[in-house]
Amino acid sequence: MNKETLFQDFSVPTYDQWREEAEKSLKGASFDAKLLTKTYEGITLQPIYRKEDVQNLPHVAGVPGAAPYVRGTNALGYVTRGWEVSQEIPATSPKAFNEAAKHDLERGQTMLNLVLDRAALSGLDPNASVANTAVDHGVSIFHREDLDTAFSGLNLETLPLFLHTGYVALPMLALLLSHVEKAGADTSKLRGFVGADPLGTLLAEGQLPCSIQKCYDDLAQVTHWADQNAPHLRTIHVQSHPYHNSGANAVQELAFSLATAVEYIRALMERGLSIEQIAPKIQFSFSIGSQSFMEIAKLRAARLLWSTIVEAYGGSAEAQKMNIHARTSAWNKTVLDPYVNLLRASTEAFSAIIGGIDSLHVSAFDEVIRPANEFSRRIARNTQIILEQEAHLSKVADPAGGSWYVEWLTDALAEKAWRLFQQVEEQGGMLRAIEVDFPQSEIEQIAMKKSESIAQRKDRIVGTNMYANIQEQPIATDADTAIYQERLACLKAHIESHDQEAILESWKAKKSVAQDVMQQAVQAANSGATLGTLTKAWIDDQIQAATVRPLRIHRAAEAFESLRSRAEKHLQKTGDRPQVFLASVGPLAKHKARADFSAEFFAVGGFEVLRPDPVTKAEEATKAAVASGASIVVICSDDESYPSFVEEMARLFKTSKPEAILLLAGLPASEEINVYKAAGVDDFIHVRSNCYQMLHDLQERIGVMS
Incomplete structure (x- = not known):
């Protein structure tokens, strides 16, 4: 079979010929309205892409493993080295983490992903000042013995580790190195990531307990230490999660993440480090949403732009490589109909892998409801394994490469992200942009557009704002309420046997002389210093703490979930759900479509x-509606039939039940609307309705408690 002559008997239609046939099939409908798709990124997607669309794009000629790394940083993709299965292990205690980690490592997990609780991320011990947040969906760690327990029987020389430490890294890293020293492991063999993202934390929380310059000192200290002592350990974290989880689009995620990385590069270069020391120590983390091709293109564009940036700083081809950890989106996961989250996470994992990530967390279907249990962890973990071993996604290097659509979208996304990145730079960099509210305002605008589309159900959330199952039983939550008291007791016992004030003063005295700060911190940890003591000693500066307007981190489904929650509370209080009566009038063909919609x-x-x-x-319809006792009645029929009975029915109904709410399904002409309202119709429901706002207002009017 000769591929050169295989199709020579078939003529190749031109674009104009294809468009002519496409317009015929639309039967007079607008080509642009029906076939062009406008995205939140400001990109208009075409219904078809051709070779001509990408023939002038320079990156298309690239190959995997070569700069600018659009097609991946490894020449053979995942063929010789797969991505790390880096599932977050939800546990509250070090012991529970250890047990779950051992269990999961025997069943496909390849990287330890230790998620700290809010107290540890804040550099605090689990004391009374953080009683409500000390133990949540993360592990409580406050001294070296906690890590001894968490990593018992786990060899950190062979197991890569992923550990986000919050706004500073040195205190937690000191505890980790103390553990490594006690375990007799070789520090130089540590692999993975242990580091901080101060700007990400600042945007998510709105404040830091120290100056941002102190945070930069921290990044410089741990990065310099790792460069000398742990060459395979990354120490600088750049996360897109705060942007993504606030409703940002892909352009904003890319631009603000890259601007953050550049801010860190500048800060660390000012502190004496080179681009060859800094760039390889940066760990990028991206959230992966549900728009598959956009997410694939986002990761490819990220590598392209990062290579360009590092090259501009004089970085080598090796330094230009971007290490990407990904997690499936938390923004689009739902409390309602949570098993749909399995499907969402599967498509997002697919996008991440095709996009070329280095490590991946697939969210458990119950992640937004409770800490994942053994079953939900297994399903999430096996999603990755099936994609690798059954879907064979690891067999081809950059399978998206060469797709005219993907290559065009990669370029379009990179171009828009670069423009926004330049706007940040024009303002003096990411820190200055945050201080003047630039990224917050930009993301807020997109988030509002998304919120409006969700409220109007233009954007559908299956099981939440469409296809709801009000009979579903909620997943049971089994919170460990005793763990907080256990941790307090453990802390109290430790402090009684280890004088924290003495340890603190000893380290402060040592800091006044020229010694290795990291070595001092490890010695303090060996002496029994808690995380809180280490943090207090390390960030002991007199500069005012950083404060900005935080991003509004939320989930897409929260508004509709609140409606359902209010209805459930009403059911528990009264024994009944709020009721709506559908007054369907006329033959089936006349009313069914609108009755189904209603x-x-x-x-x-x-x-x-x-x-x-x-x-x-x-x-008859009026009599049945009144007899139902429902507070809301919806008239359902077609536009042709409405003029023959709506006025009469509205007057009859309002005379019998004036306090009830009468709605009409559909959107009549403005003249008819006025007539129907005068007769007693209160409002109209239709495909253009703001579904959330109308339901919210109706709940308020009929007394459904908040």
Whole structure:
């Protein structure tokens, strides 16, 4: 079979010929309105892409493993070295983490991913000042013995580690090195990532307990130490999660993440480090959303732009490589119908792998409800393994490469992200941009657009704002309420046997002379210093703490989930759900479409929809509606039939039940709207309705408690 002659008997249609046929199939509908897609990134997607669309793009000629690394940083992709299965291990105690880690490592996990609780991320011990947040969806760590327990029987010389430490890294790294020293392990063999993201923390929390310059000192200290002592350990974290989880688009995620990385490069170069020392120590982390091709292109564009930036600083081809950890989106996961999260996470994991990540966490389907249990952890972990071993995604290097659509989208996304990145730079860099509220305001605008589309159900969240199941039973939560008291007791016992004030003063005295700060911190940890003591000693500066307007981190489904929650509380209080009566008038063909629409419309708000047999007369419909006792009645029929009965029915109904709410399904002409409202119709529901706002207002009007 000769591929050169295989298709020679078939003519190749031109774009104009294809478009002519496409427009015929639209039967008069607008080509642009029907076939062009406008994204939140400001990119207009075409229905078809051709070779001509990418023939002038320089990156298309690249190969995997070569700068600018659009096609990946490894020549053979995952063929010779797969991505790390880096599932976050949700546990509250070091012992529970250790047990879960050993279990999961025997079943496909390849990287330890230790998620700290809020107290540890804040550099605090689990004391009374953080009683509500000391133990949450992370592990409580406050002294070396906790890490001894968490890593018992786990060899950190062979197991890569992923550990985000919050706004500073040195205190937690000191505890880790103390553990490594006690375990007799070789520090130079540590692999993975242990580091901080102060700007990400500042945007997420709105404040830091120390100056940002002190945080930069911290990054410089741990990065210099790692460069000399742990060459395979990354220490600088750049996360897109705060942006993504606040509703940002892909352009904003890229631009603000890259601007953050450049801010860190400048700060560390000012502190004496070179680009060859800094760039390889940066760990990028991206959230992966549900728009598959956009997410694939996002990761490819990230590598392209990062290579360009590092090259501009004089970095070598090796330094230009971007290490990417990814996690499936938390922004689009739902409390309602949570098993749909399995499907969301699967498509997102696919996008991440095709996009060329280095390590991956697939969120458990119950992640936003409770700490994942053994079952949900297994399903999430096996999602990665199936994609590797059954879907064979590791067999081809950059399978998206060469796709005209993907290559064009990569370029379009990179171009827009570069423009936004330059806007940040024009303001003096990422820190200055944050201080003047630039990224916050930019993301807020996109988040509002997304929120409006979700409220109007233009963007669908299956099981939440569409196709709701109000009979579903919530997943049981089994919070470990005793763990906090256990941790307090453990802390108290430790402090009684290790004088923290003495340890603190000893380290402060040593800091006044020229010694290795990291070595001093490790010695303090060996002496029994807690994380809180180490942090207090390390960030002991008199400069005012950093404060900015934080991003509004949220999930897409929260508004509709609140409607359902209010309806559930109403059911528990009264024994009944809020009810809606559908007054369907006329033959099936006349009312079914709008009755179906109305039933779905109200179900997403937790309403019970009463749907009796249809009637033919307004008087019959009125009598049935009044007898139902429902506070809300919806008239369902077609536009052609409405003029013959709506006025009469509205007057009859309002005379019998003036306090009830009467709605009409559909959007009549403005003249008819005025007539129907004058007769007693309160409002109209249709595909353009702001579903969330209307349901919220209706709940308020009928007394559904908040």
